[in-house]
Amino acid sequence: MENNSSRRKFLLNTAGAGALATLGPVRSWAATVGSSGELGFAELPDGTLAEQMLYALPGKVPLIKKTFRPPNFETPVQYFRTPITPNKAFFVRWHLAGIPQVDAKKWRLSVGGDSAEREVILTLDQLRKNFNPVEITAVCQCSGNRRGLFEPHVAGVEWGAGAMGNARWRGARLKDILAKAGVKAGAVEVIFDGADTPPLEKTPDFVKSLPVAVAQDENVLVAYEMNGAPLPHFNGYPVRLIVPGWTGTYWVKQLVSVKVSSQPEKNFWMSTAYRLPRGKFNTPTFESQLYSANEPISAQVVNSLMTSLRTGQRIPRGKPIDVKGVAWDRGTGIAKVEVSVDSGARWEEAKLGKDLGRFSFREFSFSAPTKEPGSLVVMARATAKSGETQVEKLIFNPAGYHHNVIQRIYVEVV
């Protein structure tokens, strides 16, 4: 009752009350697994909340199970309290259920295609020894991270905020590998296939492509290590593609084939899936894929996640509100993160943590004193060095991509 009356008082007294009205019922007592409402977002569909649970895949800690087959598992928020996401807690996302256990000794990478001078076949040993090893810290984020927060809901894997992770990737530069095969003039795209297969023959295999210029970017890696260890099976062992700044759909797991092509790749996963209405987002354009009304998703939008607070949390008066979290963008780097504890009326700059590179999570922290009892809405807003900032209102798109709406966590000073 105390809760209700103080909240009502807050609603009556504050200009920013409109923000609270969108929060819906506060369920601070509910230990719902993976609730996005608890993180200060719109809530997941009720069926998602009812079905999901914590479950440990082999070699993994318990993650938020979305679907068993193919396995889609989300990282719980506590693993984002460090800037590097542990391998055992890294999210899992597969499109097709045929996921082989790859024997690294038998694994081969075939590099060729109609716009390659020659075909090159590499063993894992050759990949490690014949190419200069490069290490880069980069965020891998599913295009549909936070899809479950869309209003209205859209069909798909109903992700909360944990379909992402940040790791130190080590591998060979794709451009060095492509140079061995020789890229002909007139090459348009580079096409990637993994060892995973559809359960039915007629289902389109998961094949992705990149513009040839992106594939030749010095930051794009063919990675065999993640945080100093082999990649976990569920994250693409033994080798996956790393495309810093671009969404996870391009980070092909269990990579076995690279083809340099004079033509755009038009399979379902390029021509129909992972597409956005044109011009809705200020992200790079994938020119060779503009043969229909929409365009492929490309690089990620600027975003942040507060990890230290839960909606409905009670904070004793006199103790500070400690706001901590991570911010990231497509690789221009984070310029600033601002925090508001009054529903967005006033913003103050948070302290940024150590710079681990422009593609990495950047930690931020902010401490606000508490004086009066009452309810507060805590918000964080990241701005990239490009000038891009998080949005107040969802930019709706039918497949549920690029959710970077500002988080609003309701806390109660008691």
Next chain:
Amino acid sequence: MSLRTFAALAALALAGSAAAQENKVVLKDGPGRDKVQYCMACHSVDYIQMNSRFLDKAGWTGSVNKMINVFAAPIPKEDVDAIVTYLSTNYGKPAEK
């Protein structure tokens, strides 16, 4: 392939894997539930609960048709209506009040 062959195929795919857990996923009882076994040729049926309850009958029809037309789900035409009715009745968007 018959429905029984499919169920057997799906069961085979599960044997000995961590995905055996998906046997614990329980679908609501109701007419048409048996037909949903077709879905299990490719994926666990927690996809259904996860995508509830916000799709209306047209939404579920769209999803089932995508499975057939894009992913080549071998669902006989005559079973589509029963599946869509089952899904929208049990996992559909609640009627506006």
